[in-house]
Amino acid sequence: MINMFEVNETNKMIEQENLDVRTITLGISLLDCIDSDLEKVNQKVYNKITGLAKNLVQTGEDISKEYGIPIVNKRISVTPIALIGGAACKTPEDFVTLAKTLDKVAKEVGVNFIGGYSALVSKGMTKADELLIRSIPQALAETERVCSSVNLGSTKTGINMDAVKLMGEMVLATAEATKEDDSLGCAKLVVFCNAPDDNPFMAGAFHGVTEADAIINVGVSGPGVVNYALSQVRGENFEVLCETIKKTAFKITRVGQLVAQEASKRLNVPFGIVDLSLAPTPAIGDSVAQILEEIGLERVGAPGTTAALAMLNDQVKKGGVMASSYVGGLSGAFIPVSEDQGMIDAVNLGALSLEKLEAMTCVCSVGLDMIAIPGDTPATTISGMIADEMAIGMVNQKTTAVRVIPVIGKGVGETVEFGGLLGYAPVMPVNTFRCDDFINRGGRIPAPIHSFKN
Amino acid sequence: MKKTIITVVGKDTVGIIAKVCTYLADNQVNILDITQTILDGYFNMMMITDASACEKTTGEIAEELNTLGEEIGVNIRCQHEDIFNKMHRI
Numbered sequence: 438m439i440n441m442f443e444v445n446e447t448n449k450m451i452e453q454e455n456l457d458v459r460t461i462t463l464g465i466s467l468l469d470c471i472d473s474d475l476e477k478v479n480q481k482v483y484n485k486i487t488g489l490a491k492n493l494v495q496t497g498e499d500i501s502k503e504y505g506i507p508i509v510n511k512r513i514s515v516t517p518i519a520l521i522g523g524a525a526c527k528t529p530e531d532f533v534t535l536a537k538t539l540d541k542v543a544k545e546v547g548v549n550f551i552g553g554y555s556a557l558v559s560k561g562m563t564k565a566d567e568l569l570i571r572s573i574p575q576a577l578a579e580t581e582r583v584c585s586s587v588n589l590g591s592t593k594t595g596i597n598m599d600a601v602k603l604m605g606e607m608v609l610a611t612a613e614a615t616k617e618d619d620s621l622g623c624a625k626l627v628v629f630c631n632a633p634d635d636n637p638f639m640a641g642a643f644h645g646v647t648e649a650d651a652i653i654n655v656g657v658s659g660p661g662v663v664n665y666a667l668s669q670v671r672g673e674n675f676e677v678l679c680e681t682i683k684k685t686a687f688k689i690t691r692v693g694q695l696v697a698q699e700a701s702k703r704l705n706v707p708f709g710i711v712d713l714s715l716a717p718t719p720a721i722g723d724s725v726a727q728i729l730e731e732i733g734l735e736r737v738g739a740p741g742t743t744a745a746l747a748m749l750n751d752q753v754k755k756g757g758v759m760a761s762s763y764v765g766g767l768s769g770a771f772i773p774v775s776e777d778q779g780m781i782d783a784v785n786l787g788a789l790s791l792e793k794l795e796a797m798t799c800v801c802s803v804g805l806d807m808i809a810i811p812g813d814t815p816a817t818t819i820s821g822m823i824a825d826e827m828a829i830g831m832v833n834q835k836t837t838a839v840r841v842i843p844v845i846g847k848g849v850g851e852t853v854e855f856g857g858l859l860g861y862a863p864v865m866p867v868n869t870f871r872c873d874d875f876i877n878r879g880g881r882i883p884a885p886i887h888s889f890k891n
Numbered sequence: 892m893k894k895t896i897i898t899v900v901g902k903d904t905v906g907i908i909a910k911v912c913t914y915l916a917d918n919q920v921n922i923l924d925i926t927q928t929i930l931d932g933y934f935n936m937m938m939i940t941d942a943s944a945c946e947k948t949t950g951e952i953a954e955e956l957n958t959l960g961e962e963i964g965v966n967i968r969c970q971h972e973d974i975f976n977k978m979h980r981i
Contacts, residue, residue, distance in 0.1 A: 438924070438939065439896065439939070439972060439975045439976065439979065440926070441926045441928075441935070441937045443975055443978075443979040444896055444898055444937050444975055445898075445935075445937075446979075447974060447975055447978055447979075448898060448968060499948075499950055502949070502950030502953055502954065503948065503949040503950045503953070503970070503971050504970055504971050504973070504974040505953065505968050505969070505970035505974065506974060688978045688979075691977040691978045692974065692977065692978060694977065695973060695974060695977040
C-alpha cells in the first residue's frame, strides 16, 4: 500500500518543485472539412472543432482537481491549414479568414492556443502553401490564439531553400505587423526541420496527416523536480547523476501517462503520445538552465554546457520511455531563452551567446527558441540562421526549429516583455556579416547521403 | 472501490482529526487507514479512504476539504490514489 513518504514526495514535487502537466493537446483532423467554397470550409472547421473540443477544458480541470495535479494548458492542434484551405483560398486574405475562424473557436471552447496554421514544404511549395505562408504576418497580427508553423526541411527530403528565404522575410514581416506589441506575433511562429506529426507543444503543434481523426497528446514538465533531485546528489559521479535523472524523469512521465489515459477515456478520444519534455517556465526554480548549473556549470553557456545538456536530454528520454506506453512529439529538454530565468540571467551576464545556443540545439529537443534579436536584422540573416538550424536537424536526423523575435525598434541590451508563460528576454546580438548571396541562390539543398537507407 | 488519499499538513492544534473525520462521516466516506505524526511541530497526517458511498466526486470533496483546511489553518489535500500508484509502483 502507498505510504506517507511516497505521498509526501509526490505532493512536494507538485507544491514546491512546480511539477505539472504542461499541456493536454487535442489533435483534430480537418481533412473532412475541405471544400471549394470558402464559406463552407470555415463553417465546417468551426463545427468540427467545437463538436470535438467542447468538453476539453472542463475535462482537464476535472482531472486536475481529482488527482491534485495542475494541468496548465488545454490546447488544440489541427491539420495544416494549407491543405485544408488549398481548394478554396485564392489569396492570402482568404487564408486569414480561416485563421480568424480558428481564433474564434479557440476562444469559444476556452483553449489558450490553437496550432496548425501551417504548411509542410520540406521539398516544394504548392500554390496554396505559398499563399498560406504569405498570409502568416496578417493572420498572426489579427488573431490572438492562433499559432503557425512551417516545416522547411527533413532528413529525407533536404532543405527547401526557397521556403527558407521566404520565411526569413515572413518572420520579419510578422514582427513588423505586430510591432505595437513588441513583435509578439513572432512568438507564435516557428519553422521546423523534421517536424513531428504529434507534437503537443506550441507554437509548433499541428495534427499530422498520418494521424487518426482525433487524438490526445500530453506534454509533461518538471525541471524543478529534476533540479531538486540533483541537488541531493551534489559531488557524486556521472553514474549516480544519470540514475537520478532517469528515476525522476520516470516519475514525472508516469503522471503524464495517467493524465493522458484519463483524458482519453473521458473525452472518448484515443490516446496518442506523451511528450517527454523538460519545459521551463519563467517561474523561479522551473528552469532547465538551473539544472545544467546544478550539474556543475557556473553559468549555462560555459564550456561543458553542450555535454551536460546532451546527457540530460538522453537520461530524460531513457527514464521516460518506460513510463509511457507511447512516446513522441519533441521529447527532451527545451532551451527557450525568454521562458527560462536561468537562460535570461546567463545572457545578461554574457555567459550565453547565440552561437552557443546553436551548438546546444544539436543535442537538445528542439532549437533556437524564443530568442529576441535586434529589429533591424536583415531578412536574409534570419534566413541564414534558419538554414543553419535546418542543416543541423537534417544531418543529425532530429527535429530542429527556429523561433526568433526580431523586435522592431529595439536593439542589443534592451529587454522585451512578452508576458505570461512567454516571459521576457534581453535582445541578443546577431553576427552582422551578411549571407545574402547564399540565401538568394534559390532551389533546395539535397538530402544527405545517410538518408538513403533503402 | 474509489480510494482517495487525504493528507493534512500544518501547525498542530486541537481537533484537526475530529473536524476532518466529522466531514468524512457526514459525507459517507469510510476511513481505511490513518498514519499520523508530528514533525518539527508540524502536524502530518495521511488517510486512505473509500469514497464509493459518497455521492460527491473526488474533485468536489477535494474542494470542500480544502476550504475546511483554510478554516482550521492547515493544508488539506484529497487526491485519487492512482496518482501515487502510478508514480511509485511499476
